[in-house]
Amino acid sequence: MSHEKNHLPPPLDLSGWRMLPTLLMFVGGFLSFVGVLINPREFGFSWLLAFVFYLSIALGALFLVIVHHLTDAGWSVGIRRFNEHLASLLRWPLTVLFVPIVLLAPKIYHWLNIDPATDNTVAAKLPVFTYSGFIIASAILFAIWWFLTSRLSSLSLQQDKTGAAELTRKMRFHSGWGIVAFALTLSGAAVLWVKALEHEWYSAMYGVYFFGSSTWITLATVYCIAVVLRRQRILSSVLQPNYFYFIGVMFFAFTLFQAYIEFAQYFVVWNANMPTETFWYLIRENGNWFALSMILIFGHFFVPFFLLLPVKAKTTFKVIIPVCLWAWLMHAADLAFNILPAAHHDGYPLKWIWLPLGCLMFMGGFLAKIFLNKFNANPPYPQRDPRLLEAMGVSANVVYDLGETSPGGAK
Amino acid sequence: MSQPVNDKIYGLMAEFNTPAELLHAAKKVRDAGYNRWDVFTPFPIHGIDEVMKLGNSLVGWVSLAGGAFMFANVAGLIWFTNAFDYPLLVGGKPMFSVPMTFVPAYIMLIMGAAIGALVGMLGLNQLPRLHHPLFFKKCFEGASRDKFILVIGALDEKFSATETKQLLESLGGARVEIVEERD
Numbered sequence: 001m002s003h004e005k006n007h008l009p010p011p012l013d014l015s016g017w018r019m020l021p022t023l024l025m026f027v028g029g030f031l032s033f034v035g036v037l038i039n040p041r042e043f044g045f046s047w048l049l050a051f052v053f054y055l056s057i058a059l060g061a062l063f064l065v066i067v068h069h070l071t072d073a074g075w076s077v078g079i080r081r082f083n084e085h086l087a088s089l090l091r092w093p094l095t096v097l098f099v100p101i102v103l104l105a106p107k108i109y110h111w112l113n114i115d116p117a118t119d120n121t122v123a124a125k126l127p128v129f130t131y132s133g134f135i136i137a138s139a140i141l142f143a144i145w146w147f148l149t150s151r152l153s154s155l156s157l158q159q160d161k162t163g164a165a166e167l168t169r170k171m172r173f174h175s176g177w178g179i180v181a182f183a184l185t186l187s188g189a190a191v192l193w194v195k196a197l198e199h200e201w202y203s204a205m206y207g208v209y210f211f212g213s214s215t216w217i218t219l220a221t222v223y224c225i226a227v228v229l230r231r232q233r234i235l236s237s238v239l240q241p242n243y244f245y246f247i248g249v250m251f252f253a254f255t256l257f258q259a260y261i262e263f264a265q266y267f268v269v270w271n272a273n274m275p276t277e278t279f280w281y282l283i284r285e286n287g288n289w290f291a292l293s294m295i296l297i298f299g300h301f302f303v304p305f306f307l308l309l310p311v312k313a314k315t316t317f318k319v320i321i322p323v324c325l326w327a328w329l330m331h332a333a334d335l336a337f338n339i340l341p342a343a344h345h346d347g348y349p350l351k352w353i354w355l356p357l358g359c360l361m362f363m364g365g366f367l368a369k370i371f372l373n374k375f376n377a378n379p380p381y382p383q384r385d386p387r388l389l390e391a392m393g394v395s396a397n398v399v400y401d402l403g404e405t406s407p408g409g410a411k
Numbered sequence: 412m413s414q415p416v417n418d419k420i421y422g423l424m425a426e427f428n429t430p431a432e433l434l435h436a437a438k439k440v441r442d443a444g445y446n447r448w449d450v451f452t453p454f455p456i457h458g459i460d461e462v463m464k465l466g467n468s469l470v471g472w473v474s475l476a477g478g479a480f481m482f483a484n485v486a487g488l489i490w491f492t493n494a495f496d497y498p499l500l501v502g503g504k505p506m507f508s509v510p511m512t513f514v515p516a517y518i519m520l521i522m523g524a525a526i527g528a529l530v531g532m533l534g535l536n537q538l539p540r541l542h543h544p545l546f547f548k549k550c551f552e553g554a555s556r557d558k559f560i561l562v563i564g565a566l567d568e569k570f571s572a573t574e575t576k577q578l579l580e581s582l583g584g585a586r587v588e589i590v591e592e593r594d
Contacts, residue, residue: 263513270510273503309475311467 012231021372024365031358042352043359044104045343050359051097052194052335054367056210058094059186060218061086062145063211065152066182069168069175074390075246078238079226081381084153085374086218090145093370097363098142101193102135109134111199121200128192129199137192141185148178156382163384186211194335197342201280205265212258217331219251220324227317234380238391241315248314251324255308259301284337287347292337300330332360421544421592422448422564423575425584426553430456433559436582437462440563443578447564451545451554470531477527482520486512544590562590 035043061083068076068083106112112131116123128137151174159167187207195206203209226247229235269277284293304323313319336356340348382388427433433450440448441462450459493499494507504511533539545551545562554560561584563575572589579587 267510267514311471 009231011233012228014228014232021365021368024361025369026365028358028360028362028365031354032362035355035358039352039355040104041107041343042355044101044108045340046352046356046359047100047104048108048193049332049335049339049356050363051094051101052339053332053360054089054097054363055094055189056214056331056335057218057221058086058089059182059189059211060214060216061222062090062149062152062178063182063215064218064222066175066178069152069172070179072172072387074387075240075243077385077387077391078235078243078381079222079247080385081156081378082225082229082371082375083222084149084156085371085378086221087149088153088374089367089370090142090149093367095142095146097366098138102138105131105134109196109199111196125199129196134192137188141189141192144181144185148174148181152178157378159385160379160383165386168386183207183211186214194338197339198280198283200276202277203265203269203280205261205268209258209261209265212254212261213331213334216251216254216258217327219247219254220327220331223247223251224321224324227321229380238381238388240391240393243391244317245315248308248320251320251327252305252308252314255301255304259305262300283341283345286341286345288350289337289341289347292333292348296330296334296337299326300334304330332356419592420565420572421590422562422566422570423572423579424545424548424551424560424562424588424590425579425582426550426586426588427559427561427583428557428585430559432583433561434459434462436561436579436584439582440561440578444569445563445567445575447567447570449562449564451551451560451562453555453557453559456559469535470528473531473534474524474528477530478520478524480527481523482516484523485516485519489515542593544593547593548588548590550586550588565592 032043032047035046064076064083065080065087067073068080101108111119111122111129112134114122116126116129122129127133152171155167155171155174187210190207190210194210195201195203223244226235226239226244230239266281269281283289304327307313307319307323336348340356385391425436427436430452433452434456437450437459441464450456450463452459489512490507493501498506500506550558551560561579563570563579565572569575576587576589
C-alpha cells in the first residue's frame with residue numbers, strides 16, 4: 001500500500017482556479033441582488049434553497065466528525081480536520097446567511113400571516129409558530145451548533161500543540177451529548193425551515209430524510225476534497241488508497257439509505273391516503289414537478305446506485321468523482337422539489353431558474369472562501385492525534401513490503 | 412507431458428514457515444507463468460490477492476441475478492393475481508401500482524440475492540464435496556495452524572513433476588511433496 005505513494009502524479013496545480021470563489025460571489029451576488037429588487041418573495045425561496053443546500057453539507061460534516069470520535073476511528077483522522085472546518089461554517093457564516101430568511105420570513109412562511117384563531121394547524125404549534133417564536137427557535141438551533149462545533153474544532157486545534165490524549169477524551173465527551181443534540185437540532189431545522197413551508201403537512205420521516213440527504217451530499221463533497229488534497233500531496237501521507245473505499249462505501253450506503261427513507265415517506269402517505277398528507281405529493285405531480293420527481297427517482301437513486309454497485313467503482317476516481325458532482329446537482333434538485341413547490345403549486349416557471357442558481361453561486365463562493373481561509377490557516381490534518389500513526393499505516397504489520405529485497409528463504 | 416504419472420498427480424505442495432516467505436514464493440511462481448496454483452494460510456495475508464492477481468469474485472453477479480429474478484417474479488405475481496387473473500379492489504387502491512408492489516418485491520429481492528450469493532459461492536467453490544486430495548496429506552493440517560502452503564496443480568500447462576519441484580525447492584519450501592489424485 002505505502003509503496004503506491006511513489007507513483008503519485010505531480011502535485012495538482014489549482015492556482016488557476018484561485019479567483020473562482022470571488023467570481024462566484026460577484027456573479028451570484030449580482031443575480032441575487034437583482035432578484036431581491038424585482039421579486040423579494042421569489043428571492044426568499046431561492047435563498048432558502050441555497051441556504052439549506054449548504055446547511056446540509058455543514059451538518060453532514062458535523063455528523064462525520066462526531067461519528068469519528070464516537071467510534072474511536074483510526075482511518076478518518078486524515079479527513080477530520082477539513083470536516084471540522086466544514087462543520088464550523090455552522091457558526092457565523094451560515095448564521096449571517098440566515099438573516100435574509102428571517103427578514104423575508106413573512107413572505108416565505110405563509111403561516112406567519114394566518115390568524116391562529118381561525119386555523120387549528122397553526123394554533124396547535126403556537127409557541128413556535130409566531131414570528132418571535134420562529135426567531136427564538138432558530139437562534140437556539142444556531143447556538144447549539146455554535147457551541148458544539150467550536151468545542152470540537154478548538155479542542156482539535158489545541159491538540160495540534162499539546163498532543164494531550166485528554167483532549168481526545170474531551171472531544172469524545174462533546175460528541176456523546178453532541179450526537180443527541182445533532183439529531184434533535186437537525187430534525188428541528190428540517191421541520192422548522194423546510195417542512196413548515198407547508199405547515200399543514202405531517203411527516204414523521206422528515207428529519208431522518210434530511211439527515212440522510214445531508215450525510216449523502218457531505219460524503220460526496222468529502223470524497224472530492226480528499227481526492228484533490230491527495231493529488232496536491234497535502235493529505236497523501238494520511239490518506240491510504242483503501243480509505244477512499246471507506247468513504248465511497250459510506251457514500252453508496254447513504255445513496256440507499258436516503259432513497260429508502262424518501263420512498264418510505266412516500267409509501268406511508270400513499271398507503272394511508274389521508275387528504276392532510278396526500279396534498280403535499282399531489283402538488284408535486286403538477287406541471288414540471290412531476291418531471292422533476294421522475295428525474296429524482298432515477299438520477300438521485302438508480303443511476304448513482306448502479307454506478308457505485310461494483311466494488312471497484314468506489315475507488316475508481318473516473319467513476320465516482322462524476323457521481324459525486326452529479327450528487328450535488330441531484331441534491332439541489334431534491335431540495336428544490338421540497339422547497340419550491342410551496343411557492344409554485346402548478347409547476348416551476350423556468351424563467352426564474354437563474355435566481356436559485358445565483359443564490360447557490362453567491363453562497364458557494366462566500367462559504368468556499370471562508371473554508372479555504374480556515375483550511376490555509378491551520379494544519380491540514382490533526383498533527384498529534386493519538387490515532388495518526390494508525391491512519392498513516394505506520395503501525396501495520398511487517399508483511400507489507402514486497403520489494404525485490406524480500407527475505408526469500410531467510411528465517 | 413513426458414510423464415504419464417501426471418494423470419495420477421493432483422499437484423505439488425510446498426510448505427513455508429512465514430507469510431513473507433510465502434509471498435515471495437507466490438510472486439516467483441506467478442512470474443514463472445503458472446496459472447493453476449493456490450495458497451493455504453492460517454490467516455489472511457495482506458497483498459497476496461494482488462500477487463495472485465485475484466480479481467473480483469463472480470458471486471456478486473449471481474447474487475444480482477437472483478435478486479433481480481425474485482423482484483420481477485414477485486412484482487409479476489402481484490400483477491397477475493391482483494390485476495389480471497382475478498382483479499381485486501383493496502382499500503380503494505389501483506389494481507396494480509408500483510408503490511404497492513415495491514415492498515414485497517423488495518423483500519423477496521433480498522431473499523433472492525441472499526440465496527444467489529449462497530448458491531453462487533457454493534457453485535463457484537465446487538462445493539459441497541466430501542473429500543479433497545490435499546486432505547490426505549498429513550502436513551496440510553499445518554495450514555490451519557502455523558504453516559503457509561502453496562500448491563501448484565498438475566493441470567497447469569507448465570506443470571512438470573521435476574521442474575516444478577525444483578522451482579519450489581529453490582524458493583525455500585521447507586517441505587515439497589507430491590499430492591496424489593484420489594477418486
